[in-house]
Amino acid sequence: MEYRQFGKTDMKISELSFGTWAIGGAWGKTNDQEALNGLARAMEAGVNFFDTADVYGDGHSEELLAKATKGKEDKIYIATKFCRAGDIHDPENYSEESVTNYVDNSLRRLKRQQLDLLQIHCPPIEILRDGSVFEVLDKLQQKGKIRHYGVSVETVEEGLLSMENPNVAALQVIFNIFRQKPMMELFPVAKKKKVGILARVPLASGLLTGKFQSNHQFEADDHRHFNQNGEAFNVGETFAGLPFHKGVELSRQLEWIADRRGNMTRAALKWILSHDAVTSVIPGFKTVQQVEDNLAAMNVPEFSESELEKLREFYLLEVHDSIRGPY
Secondary structure (H helix, E strand, C coil), X not given: CCEEECCCCCCEEECECEECHHHHCCECCCCHHHHHHHHHHHHHCCCCEEECCCCCCCCHHHHHHHHHCCCCCCCCEEEEEECCCCCCCCHHHHCHHHHHHHHHHHHHHHCCCCEEEEEEECCCHHHHHHCHHHHHHHHHHXXXXXXXXXXXXXXXXXXXXXXXXXXXXXXXXXXXXXXXXXXXXXXXXXHHHCXXXXXXXXXXXXXXXXXXXXXXXXXXXXXXXXXXXXXXXXXXXXXXXXXXXXXXXXXXXXXXXXXXXXXXXXXXXXXXXXXXXXXXXXXXXXXXXXXXXXXXXXXXXXXXXXXXXXHHHHHHHHHHHHCCCXX
C-alpha cells in the first residue's frame, strides 16, 4: 500500500481508501457480515482511512466502522459528514448547537473521542458564502472534538469558495473519467493551498466497471433507481450526472482502458491516482470481492501520456455536454 500526505493535516492516508455509503444503505441489498469482512480485508491490505456520513443508513455505516475498527482507533482514520440529516438550507442547521449535536451523535456511533476529519456534507453554496459554519468548526477543533475539517462539494465553484477559508484541510469531489472538470480548475488551487482531495464516485456509480447493459433494472431502494434524474438529491451523485443509457453507451467506448489492467474497474481507479492532487480515491463496496478488485488497481500499469490525452479528448468531445446538474 502506498500512502500520500493528506494536504496540510498531520495524516498520511492510503492512496486507495473506501467509502461506506453502499454498506450503510441506498445501494440495494446489503449484508452486514460481508461488509465487516470487506472492511477487515481492506485494513489487512493496509487501508487506513474510511469515509462515511451520519445519513448513510441513518448512522448504520458509522456503527459498522466502530465494530470493524475496535482496538485500532489510533491506526485507522475515519472521516464523517454532517448536515443532511436536517434542513440543509436552514442556517440553524449549521449553528454551534446543531453541529455539536451532529458531532456528538457521530462520536457515539463510532465509539470515538475525536473525529479525524469532519466534512460539511454538500451544503448549498449560500451556506458556504455566509461562512459562519467555519467559525463553528474552528470552535469544535479548539475543543478537541475534531482534528481537521473539510467540505464535500458538488461543484468546482463550491470547492474554490470553501478553500478561501484557510482552515479547510480537505475537499471531497466527484472525480472520474466521466467527470474531469476538477483537474482543470480545482486541483491546481488545492495543491497550492495544501488542501487534500478525496475523489468520490470514482466508478460513476458502477458505469466505469463496464458491467451494465442498458436494460439493467436496479432495486427500488437503490439510489441508481430512485435518483437517476436527481429526484432525491444532486443528479451528479448518480452516474456522475449522465443519463444511464448514455453512460452505458459511453462506457463501451472505454473498454480499451482494461487492456493490460485486468478490467475497467482497476483501470478507472488507476486513472484517478495518476493525478497527484488527489490524496485518496474512495470507491464503495458491498462484498469482499469488490474490495479485492479495487485493491488490485494499485498494481496495474500506469497510463501513458498519449492515453491520458486520449481520455481528456474523450471527456471534452463525447461526455462533457451530456452531464446534467451543476458541477
